[in-house]
Amino acid sequence: MMDSLETTLDLRRNVFDWDDLQIFHAVATTGSMSAAANALGWQQPTVSKRMRQLEARLGTKLIVRRADGVSLTESGELALDYVKTMQRSAQQLESRVAGADKSPNGTVVLRASDGLATYWLARHMPAFMRVNPGIDLVVENTATASSTDPAPDLAITFTPEKDMDTKAVALGSLHYMPFASREFIQTYGEPASLHEALSLRFLQLGTYNRDESRWGNRVLAVDSYINYSFRTQVSSVLFETLRHGGGIAMAPTFLAELYPEELVVLDYDFTQSVRFWLKYTPESQRMSRTKKVGEWIVDCFDRQINPWFREEFVHPEEFCGIDVIRSKT
Structure with a gap:
């Protein structure tokens, strides 16, 4: 029973919240917390909180907060690379699955x-x-x-x-x-x-x-x-x-x-x-x-x-x- 519980907890720990990655992408590409919040339709405090949660999850700083916005750390640059790749994969998945539905055959x-x-x-x-x-x-x-x-x-x-x-x-x-x-x-x-x-x-x-x-x-x-x-x-x-x-x-x-x-x-x-x-x-x-x-x-x-x-x-x-x-x- 204990092994089963630990496996479940490990699986939960290994599953990312995709919203956190979306928020990080918005912050990184817009250059500020407020601009990301506007783009996503979220409150700025919520964006800041979710960014802290993501950084805690990864165990590293992704952004440096400045008076005029934010800049990416080295880890942030690497993370942004992965997130962009994931977005492209998601877009390909959507287009291919939608394309299957549009197929005249089947x-x-x-x-x-x-x-x-x-x-x-x-x-x-x-x-x-x-x-x-x-x-x-x-x-x-x-x-x-x-x-x-x-x-x-x-x-x-x-x-x-x-x-x-x-x-x-x-x-x-x-x-x-x-x-x-x-x-x-x-x-x-x-x-x-x-x-x-x-x-x-x-x-x-x-x-x-x-x-x-x-x-x-x-x-x-x-x-x-x-x-x-x-x-x-x-x-x-x-x-x-x-x-x-x-x-x-x-x-x-x-x-x-x-x-x-x-x-x-x-x-x-x-x-x-x-x-x-x-x-x-x-x-x-x-x-x-x-x-x-x-x-x-x-x-x-x-x-x-x-x-x-x-x-x-x-x-x-x-x-x-x-x-x-x-x-x-």
Whole structure:
């Protein structure tokens, strides 16, 4: 125990207070205590006290106090040489580390829901990778991320960011409607109404956060009446089951653009819109490679080109030739 304490004390004795060295540099270069105090924004008595502490620490005089200012002793000249070298090293460290953050190459971690990552971003990634071969893009699944995991550089989130230090960019909205596959409709027939559709096989995504801040009261009320025949925590599993005739599911309308020959929209005036944002951490906002990935993501969700992501609901039949089944009652 005593050896450990002595080691700790030795380490403390061997660590300089960088402020003392900064004060010495100011005194040596300005030529007086008062001028150094003005330059540093300190009180002159504090500067004098800290200089005495530094000299006591080194066991030698660094300056000679005169009526018109100060002059350096031989030890002071040597110390100033070391301090200047240390300053240059610190400046090089700052510039090189800052330069690393500004580098267009390196790793960028993006966290997103597997549905958006699989069915939208993934189809745009090859083009981005060809243009940016130096960026190592790591895509994490929001649903499997732990609260103890390191924060990603970027995140596509369905929760507006309230942290003043965090930048959040609105990407658009996902508009949900009931969908089924052509195969399912051929097997079970066209539901004449929402009530009839609810009696058929429904698929549920367990990771949907069913709260009133995100889903409307009508959607929540209908959801409570559905007897789900299939549940999953994975969006891609739900969508693939939907595409291959597994049942009916609430799904985002951009799927109509992707699979107009395979899917059918069930239009019973039953829709729900959910907004989403791109979030930057405070550190990632300063990295050029992260900005480049962020700009690419924003471009992927360009609402002028992709009307299905607009804030206002745009019916799928307005942007693609998908079949629409409407209520007959």
